Amino acid sequence: MVVKGIRQLADHLDISIGTVSRALNGKKDVNEDTRRRVLEAAERLGYVANQSGRALRKGSTGVIGFMMQTGHEITGQGDTFFMSVFDGVQTVFARHGLDLVALLCSSEEDPDAYLERVVARGFADGIMLSATRRVDERFALLDRRKIPFVALGRSLTDVGQPFIDLDFEGMATTAMTRLVERGHRRIAVLRPHDDLNLGHVFLGACRLVLAEHGLTLEDDLIFDASPNEAGGYRVGQGLAHHPDRPSAIVVLNDGSVTGLFHGLEAAGLTPGKDIAVIGLHSPQARYLSPRLTCFDLSLRDLGISLAETLLASMPAYASLYPNAAHRQLWPMTLIDGDSG
Amino acid sequence: MVVKGIRQLADHLDISIGTVSRALNGKKDVNEDTRRRVLEAAERLGYVANQSGRALRKGSTGVIGFMMQTGHEITGQGDTFFMSVFDGVQTVFARHGLDLVALLCSSEEDPDAYLERVVARGFADGIMLSATRRVDERFALLDRRKIPFVALGRSLTDVGQPFIDLDFEGMATTAMTRLVERGHRRIAVLRPHDDLNLGHVFLGACRLVLAEHGLTLEDDLIFDASPNEAGGYRVGQGLAHHPDRPSAIVVLNDGSVTGLFHGLEAAGLTPGKDIAVIGLHSPQARYLSPRLTCFDLSLRDLGISLAETLLASMPAYASLYPNAAHRQLWPMTLIDGDSG
DNA sequence: CATAGTCTCGTAAACGTTTACGGAGATCGG
DNA sequence: CCGATCTCCGTAAACGTTTACGAGACTATG
Known part of the structure; x- marks a missing residue:
């Protein structure tokens, strides 16, 4: 009954x-x-x-929305990236009876309009953003609606919004220094679509590091590619036939690495031998041959921090997280491999 | 303002x-x-x-929940799998002003309790299930709560629930016949945890097909492995050192294939030469070397069907989808590769 | 002109919950 | 034994919306 x-x-x-x-x-x-x-x-x-009755009366829903866009070509993250982050987020939210749901924005709908609609409806008490873009209306929108939020990915149009982003500056420093010290002079970068700001940030950091060594990042060595196997494969082919082939490449799209490897191999090049490859960690990374030299991070811990940062900006929970970081560059550690 | x-x-x-x-x-x-x-x-x-006010008054929320479990070790499917399916689901829902959200059940919470909680709250008008298990309380639970639902994955404790599942019977027939005709006699199967029913169904179908050829599926050739790279790698190693090594393996875990390849290679075996491999399509499949022989399916269309099946069981929309399939085995097509 | 019908709108109830408020009974201190 | 305090509980308002109902102002029709 x-x-x-x-x-x-x-x-x-x-x-x-x-x-x-x-x-x-x-x-x-x-x-x-x-x-x-x-x-x-x-x-x-x-x-x-009943959820509606309770939310109506209390003025809060107990729901946190993580916005993501369906159709997987948009973000550069690997296949289990989000599920791992979510797992961390949940462990924090569970302590407060909050529920995490993924707000799925169709690839056919405008992301800004979607978010505005959802937020205006009062569907969630807080919002998590991902796949932040270089010009991203959503930050201003959430500010205007006065709803707590945190972004996974930094905002470039800066007005103090809370975010956690990967430490691309640190990654650039470590990767570029390593490559330069090993004698590389022409270094390429593979990144997802230019509109996503992570590639933008990373390139800037790389240029700074290279400049310290009197080097530059050549325009023809910057590859934009879809964050998937096919994108990586094409770049691999492109590298192989490049008139002035670079000796190393850093890959931001972790979903593209295996594609890149196979593209290179198909053209007769061996990663780690003919061309050094440094990437981001993904489930495949250590099962590639040669094993990928890559930057690893704890996705679950990232999720935990993300949740804490959000809660710290929600009046009802702020006091419980007095020293949660408002903004954070998430550290990554280099894992030695055989690829570069 | x-x-x-x-x-x-x-x-x-x-x-x-x-x-x-x-x-x-x-x-x-x-x-x-x-x-x-x-x-x-x-x-x-x-x-x-306002969502709460409207839902309270109307008695329906306009939200459809797709339940999934965070922590990626449970189901074999990754982010891109679901995102592609979601994209199809959305195109249908968008026509009716319905919103799809993913209900994220923490790996620390009991899935049944989670679902009961969410459904009892009246959070969603309809539910989509995934990663169905061999004994899955959730079907009975949703029946009891009288909420429309559809499962991605069949129910084995059959009382007429609507579902769409991959046509594992068809896959078994095609794969096994192909392998037998090519002379294989000892054929292995790699599947995710036995508790998930897809592996159960597939094995049964394989046994039937093999029996027609006077063959059997040996117990020591059935491998259960986590649906990830590590799981595949271990099985690859295990195959290599098997006392009576099979000449072919069919892999249900699409996330395990690259791991399997590398595990085999690390032990000196070449997929497609020393051992035939047939798997499910995944973004990596065609960029593996050798190219994976695999079963492909249209995830987006699957999502569309899934949505239509659900709507057909919702009173408010049923008349619009008079001939949506109540239950469906989703066809897969074999893509020839070099691996088997 | 009277009546019926049409178009447009305001009123108020209802959805299921939480919570401020006040009251009834019990307990306690003097 | 009386007033004060405490414990527990019922009542009712409020949250924001939709919608059944009825009323007023026209229009059409005879």
Whole structure:
């Protein structure tokens, strides 16, 4: 048997709905005996407070929305990237009875309009953004709507929004220094679409590092490619037939690395021998041959930080996370491989 | 400027909230002039009806939940798999103003309890399931709660629930016949955890096909492995050192194939030469060397069918999809590769 | 002109919950 | 034994929306 509505549950117990509600919500003014009775009955009859009614009254939904776009060509992240991050986010939210849902924006719908719609409806108490773009209306939009949010990926049009982004500057420094010290002079970069800001940031950092060594990043060595196997394959082919082939390449699209390897091999080049490859860690990375030299990070911990940063900006939870970082560049560690 | 609440919007227009609501919802009893005025003002002031209020009154949320579990070790599918399916689902839902969200169940929470909680709250009008298990409480639970749903993956405890599953029987027939005709006699199978029913179904089908040829599926040739690179790698190693090595393997875990290849290679075996490999299509499949012989399917179309099947079981939309399949085995086509 | 019909709109109830408020009974201190 | 305090609970308002209902102002029709 299943009971629908607090009214039915209250009638069933010969108690007023007020008391039932208080009992369920752990409020003070309720006898411990009746509380037990209520809890037991709710459990037995499968009563759970209606989401809409509760949200309407309380003014908060208990839901956090993580916006992502369907159709996988947009972001450069590997296949299990988000699921790992989510797992970290959840462990934090679970402590507060918050639920994480992914807001799925169709590839046919305008992301800005979608987000505005969802936020304006009051669907979620907080928003997580991903795949931030170089000019990203969404930051201003969320500011305007005054809803707490955090971005996975930095904002370039800076007005103080909270975010956590990968430390691309650190990555650029480590990668470029390593390559230069090993004698590389012509170094290429593979990044996803220019509109995503991670590639933009990374290139800037690379230029800085290279300049310190009196080197430059040649325009014809910057490859934009879809963050998938096909994109990597094409770049591999392109590299092989490049009139002035670089001796190394750094790959931001972790989904493209295996494609790149096979593209190179198909053209008779051996990664790590004919051309050094440094990438981002992905599940495949250590099973590639040669093993990929790559930057690793704890996605689960990243998710935890992401959640804490968001909660820190929500009035109801801020006091619990007094020293959560408002903005953070997430450190990555280099894992030695055989590819570069 | 942003307006909050239909009351404010109505006051701003010197109109009653009833009329405003009717205007926004395209109801009949409203002058076309005032409707335009309302629509324009709503657009300009950024008014969108509150989700909770609307859902509470209408008794439906306009939200469809796709349940999935975070932490990627459970299901064999990755982000791109789901994102492609979602894209298809969305194109159908968009026509009806329905929104798809992914209900993310933490790996630390019991999936059944999670689903019960979400459904009982009335969070969504319909549910999509994935990663169905051999004994899956969720089917009975959704039946009991009388909420429309569809599963991506069949139910084995059969009481007529709607689902779409991959045609593993067809796949088994095609794959096994092909291998047998090419002279293979000892054929292995790699599948994810036994608790997921796809592996169970597939094995059964394989046994049937093999029996027709007077062959059997040896117990020591059935490998259960985590649906990831590491799992595949270990099986590759295991195959290489198998006392009576099979000459072919069919792989259900698409996330494991590259790992399997590298595991084999690390042990000195060449896929497609020393051992035939047939798998499922994945973004990597055609960039592997040798190219993977695999079964492909249109994920986007699968999503469309999934959505239509669900809508067909929702009273409000059923009439629009009179001949949507209630249950469906989704066809897959074999793509010739070099691996087997 | 009277009546019926049409068009448009305002009013108010309802959806399921939470919570401020007040009241009834019990307990306690003097 | 009386007033004060405490414990527990019921009542009712409020959250923002949709919609059934009815009313007023026209128009058409006879």
